[in-house]
Amino acid sequence: xxxxxxxxxxxxxxxxxxxxxxxxxxxxxxxxxxxxxxxxxxxxxxxxxxxxxxxxxxxxxxxxxxxxxxxxxxxxxxxxxxxxxxxxxxxxxxxxxxxxxxxxxxxxxxxxxxxxxxxxxxxxxxxxxxxxxxxxxxxxxxxxxxxxxxxxxxxxxxxxxxxxxxxxxxxxxxxxxxxxxxxxxxxxxxxxxxxxxxxxxxxxxxxxxxxxxxxx
Numbered sequence: 001x002x003x004x005x006x007x008x009x010x011x012x013x014x015x016x017x018x019x020x021x022x023x024x025x026x027x028x029x030x031x032x033x034x035x036x037x038x039x040x041x042x043x044x045x046x047x048x049x050x051x052x053x054x055x056x057x058x059x060x061x062x063x064x065x066x067x068x069x070x071x072x073x074x075x076x077x078x079x080x081x082x083x084x085x086x087x088x089x090x091x092x093x094x095x096x097x098x099x100x101x102x103x104x105x106x107x108x109x110x111x112x113x114x115x116x117x118x119x120x121x122x123x124x125x126x127x128x129x130x131x132x133x134x135x136x137x138x139x140x141x142x143x144x145x146x147x148x149x150x151x152x153x154x155x156x157x158x159x160x161x162x163x164x165x166x167x168x169x170x171x172x173x174x175x176x177x178x179x180x181x182x183x184x185x186x187x188x189x190x191x192x193x194x195x196x197x198x199x200x201x202x203x204x205x206x207x208x209x210x211x212x213x214x215x216x
Contacts, residue, residue, distance in 0.1 A: 035059070035080075040067075045088075053077045056100075064088055074098050087111055090138075099123045104130045112138035113160075121148035124170065130154075141165075149173075150192065156180070167192065 035057025038047045045067040049058045053075035060069050064087045071094040073079040078100045083092050084107045091114045096102035102119045113136070119128040127149040132141055139156045141163040149171040154163055158180035164187040165174055172192040177199045186198060 039063075049073075049081075051075075051079075056080060058082070060084070062086070062090075067091065069093070071095065072097075073102070076100055079103065081105070083107070085109070085113075090114065092116070094118070096120070096128070099126060101126055102128045104132075106131070107133045108135070108139075110136045114138065114140045115142070117141075117143045118146075119144070120146045121170075124148055127151065133157075144168075153177075163187065165189070167194075171195075 034055055036049050036051065038060045040047060040062045042064045045062045045065050047060050047062065048070045049060065051058065051073045056073045056075065056077050056079040058071060058073065058081045060083045062069065062085045067085045067088050067090045069083055069092045071081055073081060073096045076099040079096045079098065080103045081094060082105045085092065087110045089112045090108040091112065092106055093116045094104055095118045096104060097120045099122050102121060104117060104119065106115055108115065113134045115132050115134065117130055117132065119130060121128045128145045128147065129151050130143060130145065131153045132143065133155045134141065135157045137159045139160045139162065141154055141156065143152055143154065144166045145152060146168045147170060150167040151171065151173045152165060153175045154165060155177045156163065159182065161178045161180060161182045163176065165176065166189040167174060168191050170192045172190045173195045174188065174190065175197045179201045183200045183202060188196065190196065
């Protein structure tokens, strides 16, 4: 991870936000020393990452224009991914599957903002952790966590705001936060521990002053 900058100040802010949004203590664990590091600036911006075993660390930063990430981490080793997308289409599809802690941080800022995430855990002693932040414009999240601890923090700020969360078996802890214009119906499925916190606030509402009283 040394010597890999996160682009301009907005890239750094996004990375800091997704780390701060981590859903549990395991978020702060030290990352592996080797992995895949991708930085893309402008235009087509298409990144595909496939990892099997051996630490499974990926960091992808995309700044501007079409912006698409396809991530697959498989195998029994710990799986860790950090994705930051800033501006324009911003689409990320991530699959973490196998034995070990599956740990994903994703931040998208501006324009279409679509996140499709699948996490599977086969070992009851492991964790599946996801923190997803979307700020501005389209904002669509589809999250499926299948097996083991199942912790997720999902945040959308401004504009479209559509989320679907499915957590199957074991712990099931979900923090769902939406602020701004379109606010989704609660499309949530939990089987297991089923702990849930939901916050929705429509900051776009406008309130007129009350009418004057007669003779006032």
